[in-house]
Amino acid sequence: MVELQAATKLDAVFHALGDATRRHMLRDLAGGERSVGELAAPFEISLAAASKHIKALERAGLVRRTVAGRKHLCRLEARPLEGAHEWLGFYKQFWSGRLDILESLLRQEDAAKSQGEDHD
Structure with missing residues (x-):
């Protein structure tokens, strides 16, 4: 049950990050608290759309x-990004390993070519 809840939270994080407008809003919030109007300002969207x-x-x-009165203030809660970071970390290791293998193969190929040129 705990794993299902964690997966559901991770799904919600990736869903939220799947939209460029929301990613931009998060980046703005990394600079500090913003009102809904401030978050909507860089886009040609209504306050209702920004609220969604x-x-x-x-x-x-x-x-x-x-x-606060009529003003809605938003602030970043970065902790859920840790789960996304951990999940993506697996693929970072995967690709790093693959790139290390590719680098080794290319070095071997270069060495073989160098040896072939030395014998000409």
Whole structure:
């Protein structure tokens, strides 16, 4: 059951990160708290559309929204990104290993060519 909950949270994080507008909003929030209007400003979207994006970020646990009067303030909650980072880390190791093998093969090929030229 714990693994299912973790997978569901990870799915929500990747869903949230799957949209360029939301990624841009997260990047803005890394600089500090922003209002919904401030988050919407760089885009040609309504406040209602911006709020929908923010709700997706909230569902993923990436954003915490507080209300101060009529102003909705958002701040970054980076902890859920740790799970995504760990998941992607596996593939970093995978590709690093593959690239190390490729580098070795290319060095062997270069060495073989050098030896062939020396004998000409």
